[in-house]
Structure formats: structure tokens, C-alpha cells
Amino acid sequence: MRIKEHPILGFKPRETIKFTFDGKTYQGLAGDTVASALHAAGVRKLSESIHRKRPRGFYCAIGNCASCNMIVNGAPNVRTCITPLEEGMDVRMQHGKGRVE
Amino acid sequence: MKNKALPNTADVVIIGGGVSGCSIAWNLAKQGQKNIVVIEREYLTSGATGRCGAGVRQQWATKANCILAKQSVEFFEQAQAILEYDGDVEFKQEGYLIVSSTPEETAQFKKNVRLQNSLGIPSKLLTKAEAKQIVPHLNTDVIDAATFCGTDGHLNPFTMTDAYYKAAKRLGVSFYTYTTVEDIDVKNGAIHAVKTNKGTIKTDVVVNAAGGWAKEIGEMAGVDIPVFSENHEILVTEPVEKMQGPMVISFSHNIYCQQTPHGAFIMGRGDKNMPKGHDVSSSWTFLDDMSKTVTTLLPPIGELRVIRQWGGLYNISPDHQPIISDAKDVKGFYMACGFSGHGFMLAPMTGLLLSELILGKTPSLPMEDMALDRFEGKEITEFETSVV
Numbered sequence: 001m002r003i004k005e006h007p008i009l010g011f012k013p014r015e016t017i018k019f020t021f022d023g024k025t026y027q028g029l030a031g032d033t034v035a036s037a038l039h040a041a042g043v044r045k046l047s048e049s050i051h052r053k054r055p056r057g058f059y060c061a062i063g064n065c066a067s068c069n070m071i072v073n074g075a076p077n078v079r080t081c082i083t084p085l086e087e088g089m090d091v092r093m094q095h096g097k098g099r100v101e
Numbered sequence: 102m103k104n105k106a107l108p109n110t111a112d113v114v115i116i117g118g119g120v121s122g123c124s125i126a127w128n129l130a131k132q133g134q135k136n137i138v139v140i141e142r143e144y145l146t147s148g149a150t151g152r153c154g155a156g157v158r159q160q161w162a163t164k165a166n167c168i169l170a171k172q173s174v175e176f177f178e179q180a181q182a183i184l185e186y187d188g189d190v191e192f193k194q195e196g197y198l199i200v201s202s203t204p205e206e207t208a209q210f211k212k213n214v215r216l217q218n219s220l221g222i223p224s225k226l227l228t229k230a231e232a233k234q235i236v237p238h239l240n241t242d243v244i245d246a247a248t249f250c251g252t253d254g255h256l257n258p259f260t261m262t263d264a265y266y267k268a269a270k271r272l273g274v275s276f277y278t279y280t281t282v283e284d285i286d287v288k289n290g291a292i293h294a295v296k297t298n299k300g301t302i303k304t305d306v307v308v309n310a311a312g313g314w315a316k317e318i319g320e321m322a323g324v325d326i327p328v329f330s331e332n333h334e335i336l337v338t339e340p341v342e343k344m345q346g347p348m349v350i351s352f353s354h355n356i357y358c359q360q361t362p363h364g365a366f367i368m369g370r371g372d373k374n375m376p377k378g379h380d381v382s383s384s385w386t387f388l389d390d391m392s393k394t395v396t397t398l399l400p401p402i403g404e405l406r407v408i409r410q411w412g413g414l415y416n417i418s419p420d421h422q423p424i425i426s427d428a429k430d431v432k433g434f435y436m437a438c439g440f441s442g443h444g445f446m447l448a449p450m451t452g453l454l455l456s457e458l459i460l461g462k463t464p465s466l467p468m469e470d471m472a473l474d475r476f477e478g479k480e481i482t483e484f485e486t487s488v489v
Contacts, residue, residue, distance in 0.1 A: 077339055077406070097364045099342045100401045 002029075002040050019089040034080035034091055035061070035068045046070060046080065047094055070094050074101070107277060107300040112136035113459065114295045114302055116282050116318055117310035119150035120258060120445050121437045123265035124452030125308055127184070130272035132460055137274045138304075140297060142281045142314075146262045149312040150445055152381070152413025154335060154357055154369050156348045157446040158197040158253040159222045162213045162487045165422050165470040166443070167220045169450045172466075176449035177256055185271075186264035191257035193362055195346035198227075198235055199487070200244040200398070202353040207246040213487065214248055224250035236345055238401045243354070255348065255359055258445050265448075282311075285321040285434075292322065292433035306433045306459060313379060313414030315438030324428045327476050328418050328439040329377045333369060334387040336410035338402070340364030349399060350489060356394045357489045358402065366402055368395055371415075371489055381412035415442040419476055421485035423447060425454050426473040435459055436473065442488055 004011065014029040021038060028037025035046060035058055045055040046068045059067035063082035072078040073090050076098025080091070113129060115122045118141025126139050141147070157177060159170040176183070177192050201207040210226065217224045225248065232247035233239050266276065277299070285307060286294040294303045309326075311318040319326035341364050348359035358368035370391055388410060396403035418424055418439030428434040435458065437444075437451045444451070454471070457464045469475065 075404075076341065097340045097342045100344060100404050 001042075017085050017087050019085060019087070019091060021091045022093055028085045032085040034070070034072060034078075034083045034085050034089065036081070037085045038080070038091070045093075050097060069098070071098070076100070105275070107280065107297065107302060108138060108275065109301075110136070110303045111138040112304065113138070113306045113308065114304045115139045115308040115310055116295070117141065117148070117312055118145040118276065118278060119148050119310065119312050120146070120262045120265065120448040121150075121312070121440075121451050122308070122310035123262050123269060124448040125310055125437060125455050126274045127265045127269040127272070128452035128456035129459065130269050130274050132456060132462075134456070134460065135273065137269075138302060139269075139274060139276045140280050140282055140295070141276065141278045144278050145266055145276070146259055149413050149416070150258045150262055152335065152411055153258055153445045154359070154367055155255055155258055155361065155445075156197070156253075156357065156359060157192070157256045158250065158348070160197055160199055160213065160217055160224050160248060160250050160253065160487065161485060162209070162216070163420075163422055163483060163485045164216065164220065166485055167217055167222060168466060169423070169447045170443075171220060171222050173447050173449040174252060177261075180261065180264060180449075184264040184268040186260075186267065188260055188263065190260045190264055191362055192254065193256075194252050194254035196235070196249055196251040196348070197253035197350060198232060198239075198247055198249050198347045199350045199352075200232060200239070200247045200354075202244055202351060204245055206353055209486065210246065210248050217250070222250060223252060224248050235347060236349055236399070238344065238399055239349065240398055240400055243397055244351070249347070253348065255361060256446070261445075261448070265452075282318065282321070285318070287322055287431055290430065290432055292431060304433075306435065308455065308459070309434070309436040309438060311438065312444070313416050315416050315436065319436065322428070322431050322434050324431050324434055324436075324473075326424065326436060326438060326473065328416050328424070330379055330414040330416050331375050331377055332380050332382070332412045333371055333375075333415050333442065334383060334391075334410060334412045335367065335369035336388065336391060337408050338366040338405040339408055341405065344401075345399075351398060352487060352489060354394055354398055355489060356391070356398060358395055358399060365408065366405060369489065370394060379414065381414060383410045383412055416444070417441045420481045420483065421488055423451065423471055424473050425451055425458075425468065425471040427458060429474060441485065
């Protein structure tokens with residue numbers, strides 16, 4: 001879901017960025033965060049609650065809550081809503097609290 | 102906790118709603134003492150208890166601390182059942198790993214272990230390699246050896262205090278929070294009344310369990326207690342899956358660091374240049390020093406984000422051992438203070454011993470090493486060295 005037309009604002013075409021989410025390839029646009037790219041691609045579940053494993057999605061979107069914490073390039077607890085998307089990023093759902101390797 | 106009007110009289114007034122005050126209240130009530138009032142300036146655990154590192158250890162360098170700690174651990178193991186607590190006090194016994202960084206420090210640790218073993222504390226000296234088996238992410242390049250005691254561990258100060266509070270309350274103890282003690286009336290060398298901002302309570306017995314403010318409470322009764330307070334800073338990280346069982350401590354690196362059952366790491370260190378006083382603010386220098394220390398000793402912890410930092414007061418006595426005592430010059434004035442950073446883990450014995458003293462019973466342990474008058478006219482020869 002992206003706003004493509006607007007009565008006042010214009011949107012220049014942006015280059016696409018490829019990344020993977022749980023091994024599957026996705027495309028975002030330059031300027032996306034990891035979470036915004038996933039949201040635009042229709043991914044609604046970004047993490048799970050710690051104890052009952054209930055789905056958690058895009059929530060505060062400003063890096064305050066832990067709802068979008070994911071494993072990015074192997075690092076746990078990455079706040080994907082404030083992490084700029086980069087070409088070739090390996091994004092994974094985090095189950096539990098994350099592990100420090 | 103809704104506050105009723107303060108009573109006009111009480112048999113015992115305990116000043117301080119930390120773990121010590123709540124333990125003293127419960128121990129007194131359990132032995133049949135009636136009309137006990139606990140006065141707390143803010144909320145329960147708002148002082149040193151709720152700001153502490155949540156550790157429980159028996160590996161000390163003085164006999165008094167070792168015995169107090171060991172018998173306290175024995176209580177903590179049964180606390181949930183004894184206090185009939187409806188929650189989980191979160192006592193996790195996965196040990197303390199205390200690392201030395203020089204052969205001299207190791208030599209002291211050997212002495213400590215001999216003392217601890219002689220008192221029935223199951224600590225042992227470990228090589229670097231053995232220490233690494235217990236904490237795989239330990240940087241053994243910066244240590245010489247270690248000691249380990251598997252029955253040491255973690256305990257939640259909030260739930261533990263709550264357990265004492267609820268058990269004491271069931272036995273009839275009254276708690277008054279957000280109530281400040283302003284003065285203590287002494288008549289003819291004996292306690293007469295406690296004046297607070299909410300009213301005056303006539304009483305013959307006052308217990309000073311005021312933590313960081315113990316000296317000031319002593320002054321109100323005309324009792325000079327040789328303690329001072331000092332800010333010790335601490336921080337907590339984001340939670341991660343379990344990766345460290347025991348608390349890791351180093352006196353020479355100046356760090357204690359443990360992973361709580363929730364997954365967050367708690368760590369702190371002392372600052373030799375900290376001025377005496379009641380300031381509990383946080384500093385960037387602590388954050389800087391703490392980060393450097395932890396990444397030196399436990400490198401992977403450096404990957405974690407800091408969630409928050411805070412400070413709390415150590416109430417320090419001349420020999421770094423507690424003062425659990427009466428006051429010879431003021432009848433009815435008792436104190437449990439000067440814990441020097443380890444009052445939380447000794448709370449069960451603090452409560453037991455002081456209640457026995459107040460009730461005129463023979464104490465479960467000899468209390469000369471804890472008496473206020475041990476400092477009078479004497480040079481301190483033995484003092485606790487195992488303090489961060």
C-alpha cells in the first residue's frame with residue numbers, strides 16, 4: 001500500500017531495493033525503512049509477543065516500542081521502523097527475545 | 102495502599118519501608134509483637150532496596166558477612182512458602198562467579214574460600230578455563246582466576262519486599278507510606294515519640310531502617326552512627342535470551358553484571374571519586390566507564406542496548422559490615438544500617454536478629470561484630486574487602 005497520487009504532492013520515481021524476508025525476496029523503494037518496505041509489500045506480522053506468541057505488527061513507527069524488532073543481517077532486536085532499507089538485507093522474524101552471538 | 106490516619110501510639114515504630122524494615126516488621130509480628138507501625142517517606146522499595154543490583158551472595162571476606170549471608174540464603178530458599186507469598190519471589194540460584202585479575206587478588210580469594218568453606222559455604226577456586234566453562238563469553242585474557250559458589254544468585258527486590266510486606270500486614274502490622282519522620286523525642290534517655298509530617302506517634306521503641314538516611318535518623322534521637330551515604334550507579338539493558346547463568350563480579354575491574362530471569366542485564370560499578378551525600382543522579386561518565394568495563398570483561402554484552410540507568414545509596418560503615426544494634430545511650434532506639442551495599446541480601450537475618458534483640462531474646466547469632474559500640478575507641482582492623 002503506497003500513496004501514488006496526491007492533489008498537491010508529487011512523487012518522483014524511486015529506485016527499487018531488493019532484500020529478503022525469512023528467505024523470500026522482496027522489493028522496497030529508496031527511502032524506505034525495513035518496516036515500511038515490508039508493510040508496503042503486505043507483510044503485517046513483524047514479530048511475536050514474548051509469552052503468548054501473539055502477532056505484533058507496525059505500531060509506534062518511531063523506534064519507541066519493540067513491536068517491529070526483527071533480526072537484520074544477524075543482529076537481534078533491530079527496530080526495523082527506523083532502520084533504512086539497504087540492498088541485499090537479510091531480514092528475519094525474531095522468535096523470542098533475540099540472541100547475542 | 103491507602104493511608105489511614107496515623108495512630109497516636111504504637112509499641113514499635115520502624116522507620117524505613119525497604120526490605121530491611123519490612124523484614125524486621127514481619128519478624129517482630131511473627132514472634133507475637135503487636136502494634137507495629139512502619140513509616141516510609143515514599144513508597145515501599147523506593148530507596149536502596151528498589152535500586153540495588155538484585156544479587157544474593159555468600160562469598161564474603163569477613164566471618165560476620167559470610168554467616169549472615171549464608172543463613173539469609175537458607176531463608177530465601179524457603180521464603181515463598183514461609184511467607185505464603187502469592188507471587189514468585191524470583192530466587193534463581195545460578196551462582197556468583199568472582200574473578201580476580203592478579204595473583205595477589207587470587208591469594209586473597211584463596212583465603213576467602215577457606216573462610217567460606219569453614220563456615221559451610223560451598224564456594225571453590227577455579228582456573229580461568231573452568232571459569233570460562235561456566236560463563237563462555239568471559240574474556241579470560243584479563244583475569245587470573247575465579248571463585249564460584251553455585252547457591253548464590255539473583256532475587257527480585259520488589260517481590261521479596263512485597264512478600265515481607267504482605268505477610269507482615271496479615272499479622273497486623275500497619276504501613277504508612279509518603280510519611281516523613283521529622284524528629285524523634287527522647288525523654289530521660291529513652292525513646293518517647295516519633296514526629297512525622299502526618300502526626301506524632303507515642304512509642305517506646307524506634308527502629309532505624311532508613312538506609313541512606315540512617316545517620317540523619319540517628320541524629321534526631323541524639324545517636325551518633327558512624328555511617329555515610331554514597332551514590333552507586335547502575336544500568337539495565339534490553340532483554341535477550343538467556344546467555345549467562347551467574348552474576349559475574351570483579352573488585353579490581355570494578356564491575357558486577359548479571360542477567361535477570363527476564364533476560365535483561367543489570368550491571369553497576371563504584372566510583373572512588375563519588376562525593377558523600379544523598380545525590381542519586383545518573384552520569385554520562387558512569388555510562389562510559391561501565392560500557393568500557395563490561396566490554397573488556399564480557400565482550401558480547403557490548404552488543405546490547407542500554408534501556409535505562411539510575412543511582413542508589415550505599416550506606417557505608419567503617420568496616421563495611423552492617424550495624425544491627427541497640428543504642429546504649431538511648432533506651433528503645435534500634436538500628437539496622439551501614440550495610441555498605443549489601444543490605445538486600447542480608448535482610449532475613451537483619452530482621453531475625455534485630456527482632457530478637459528488641460524482644461529481649463537470646464539472639465540466634467552472636468551480635469558483637471554488628472554492635473554500634475564496636476567502633477568506639479578502637480581502630481578498625483578487619484574490614485570487608487569484597488565490595489564493588
